[in-house]
Amino acid sequence: MSDGSTPQPLPALAPGGAADPAPAPWALLAPTQRDDLQADTAHADAAHADTAQAEPAQVDTWSDPSLLPPPSAPPERARSSALPIVAIVLSSLALAVSSLVLVLVLVLGGLFYFYGGAPYVMSDPVGGYSSMYTPGRVTDASGAVVTDVGTYDRPATLGEHTLSWPTVSGGVVEVTVTDVDWDADAAVAADPANPPPDPSAGYVLATVDVAYTGPGGTVPTEDLYLCLESTSWASCHMDLDVATAAPLRDIGALTDGDRATAIVALELAEGERGSALISVETIDGEPLYLAER
Structure with a gap:
């Protein structure tokens, strides 16, 4: 009888004419579920395989030295600069040049000291003084150089000759003993502050x-030395604390063109005026001698 539905197949007959029993409902679904389970398992295995390929293998780098990163190179040492050495060399060279210049200045100054300006004629050496001190010279009233006088054996003449010496600064100092008071006890005693002379001597004012x-x-009071020598006596002005009308200490510094007059006190042994010599010298000059004519 037809009701418009799809005809259903008849159950197969079992051998012997008996019909096979109808399959259970879940049996009809089992193959499909089994196939889906197998497909899902295969898909999961494939996904796991893909994941395994995508993720790198975890390797123990601590146990394999070949996989460790190469050691970093030590920091490069700072290169020493040559500038300090160059500076030291230049400083040494500058010091050497400065020393050479100083030596040249001293040598040229010494040459000028002896030979600069007008010719300076030296007097005879006195007892080897010329090798130790600066030689002086003697000139007359006209300014002409007088040779062979000014020594102890051949003294220059008091009031007539002028004694002179070059200075370390390149100038010339001149000294003239213009007058000598050989019996000056009364003049010195006029100042009650002055002491009396030695009992065996008397004062002389030059x-x-x-x-x-x-x-x-x-500076005359520092650079000049005046002494009086005789057979048995010698005295120098700086050794006597005697005030005069024009002390040498009152003369200040003298520069180019300056001139000054002083009176110095000396002592002379009694009865030795005939052998008396007045000597004058500078701080670095040889002594030159004067005597009465």
Whole structure:
């Protein structure tokens, strides 16, 4: 009988004419579920395989030295600069040049000291003084150089000759003993502050004219030494604390063209005026001698 539905197949007959029993409902679904389960398992295996390929293998780098990163190179040492060495060399060279310049200045200054300006004629050496001190010279009233006088054996003449020496600054100091009071006890005693002379000697006052020319200058009280020598006596003005009308210490520094006069006190043993010599010298000059004519 037809009701419009799809005809259903008849159940197969079992051998012997008996019909096979109808399959259970879940049996009809089992193959499909089994196939889906197998497909899902295969898909999961494939996905796992893909994941395994995508993720890198975890390797123990601590146990395999070949996989460790190469050791970093030590920091490069700072290169030493040559500038300090160059600076030291230049400093040494500058010091050497400065020393050479100083030596040249001293040598040229010494040459000028002895030979600069007008010719300076030296007097005879006195007892080897010329090798230790600066030689002086003797000139007459006209300014002409007088040779062979000014020594202990051949003294220059008091009031007539002028004694002079070059200075370290390149100038010339001149000294003229213009007058000598050989019996000056009364003049010195006029100042009650002055002490009496030695019992065996008497005072002598020498008037000295000092002039300076050239560069630099001189301080007479520091740079000049005046002494009186005789057979058995010697005295120098700086050893006597005697005030005079024009003390040498009152003369200040003399520079080019300056001139001054001083009176210095000396002592002389009684009865030795005939052998008396007045000597004058500078701080670095040889002594020159004067005597009465």
